Amino acid sequence: MRNSLLIISLCYLGLSSVQGQGLLDELYFEEKERTEMVQSTFKMIRIGMFHSVETRKKGVLELNAYTRYWNIPEIDGEVIESNSFASDRMSVRFGADLALTNKFTIGGGWSNNGVLDGYFKHRIVQQRTGKSNIPFSLTGLIGGSHRLENLDNIPGDGDPVSIYDSTIPNTSINLEDSFYDKTTVYAQLLIARKFNRNLSAQISPTFIYRGSNRFEENPNTTIAIGFGGRYKVGKHTSLFSEYYWLPESSALQNIETFGAYSLGVNWEVSSVQIQMFLTNTGNYAEDITITETPVNFNFKDGNLFFGWNFAYVLHLKKRKK
Numbered sequence: 001m002r003n004s005l006l007i008i009s010l011c012y013l014g015l016s017s018v019q020g021q022g023l024l025d026e027l028y029f030e031e032k033e034r035t036e037m038v039q040s041t042f043k044m045i046r047i048g049m050f051h052s053v054e055t056r057k058k059g060v061l062e063l064n065a066y067t068r069y070w071n072i073p074e075i076d077g078e079v080i081e082s083n084s085f086a087s088d089r090m091s092v093r094f095g096a097d098l099a100l101t102n103k104f105t106i107g108g109g110w111s112n113n114g115v116l117d118g119y120f121k122h123r124i125v126q127q128r129t130g131k132s133n134i135p136f137s138l139t140g141l142i143g144g145s146h147r148l149e150n151l152d153n154i155p156g157d158g159d160p161v162s163i164y165d166s167t168i169p170n171t172s173i174n175l176e177d178s179f180y181d182k183t184t185v186y187a188q189l190l191i192a193r194k195f196n197r198n199l200s201a202q203i204s205p206t207f208i209y210r211g212s213n214r215f216e217e218n219p220n221t222t223i224a225i226g227f228g229g230r231y232k233v234g235k236h237t238s239l240f241s242e243y244y245w246l247p248e249s250s251a252l253q254n255i256e257t258f259g260a261y262s263l264g265v266n267w268e269v270s271s272v273q274i275q276m277f278l279t280n281t282g283n284y285a286e287d288i289t290i291t292e293t294p295v296n297f298n299f300k301d302g303n304l305f306f307g308w309n310f311a312y313v314l315h316l317k318k319r320k321k
């Protein structure tokens with residue numbers, strides 16, 4: 001009797017195991033048949049200074065304020081001037097971004113250096129897993145900027161730090177600019193991949209066309225490649241970095257320039273998103289930042305800029321409950 005019960009128990013366990021394995025196999029194949037969109041490759045529409053592959057959901061309006069703070073280096077042993085106990089100079093940009101659809105976002109802003117900028121951004125492909133697997137996201141972006149003022153006080157001595165010296169006479173060839181001369185357009189392909197819940201990376205081929213240049217020897221067309229990444233270190237916190245490489249043929253010829261670089265922290269909770277970072281540029285418009293960064297990234301005065309990006313998100317379209 002005891003042996004019969006043992007045999008019956010073993011048979012039952014065997015059948016249960018087979019049935020359990022069958023259910024697991026069925027769930028596995030169902031999972032493979034399903035396609036899931038990869039969300040939040042980056043948490044914000046910008047990695048830091050430059051655009052990420054992300055677009056907002058339809059009806060979302062983002063109001064933002066960007067700032068940069070830096071010190072003026074000594075020139076010939078003398079400090080030019082200081083306007084604040086915390087920093088010698090600051091720049092600011094106020095802007096807004098609106099999602100017209102889940103895949104199409106527009107935006108623009110004004111900077112206190114006299115530049116208006118704007119863009120159109122469309123998500124072409126979204127990374128997905130499962131049956132229709134796509135290993136990356138692709139977003140197209142077209143933007144531009146317009147200078148409200150003529151080019152003046154432009155140094156011509158080749159010294160990067162002399163951009164801070166207002167005593168240098170005007171040397172620009174374009175002091176009386178037309179609307180076309182003051183306008184620049186650019187196009188980008190933003191290609192990104194979310195490798196896991198913590199790590200995302202992006203590469204950004206960029207083409208820039210400038211209506212006019214400060215000097216005749218400078219190219220009107222520029223090609224650059226951006227690299228960026230984010231690593232999540234907490235529920236609401238992540239580290240990020242980005243860099244733009246510019247080939248020598250596309251760089252300014254009259255003064256030395258460097259690739260724009262940033263290193264910082266993202267913090268987001270609810271409708272508020274904040275970015276804090278160090279960079280080597282005080283500009284905001286992509287075309288200016290990529291092509292006209294005259295100092296390298298280091299801790300010398302005039303070379304290191306501290307930046308804040310503040311964004312507040314409004315949902316103009318009510319979410320479905």
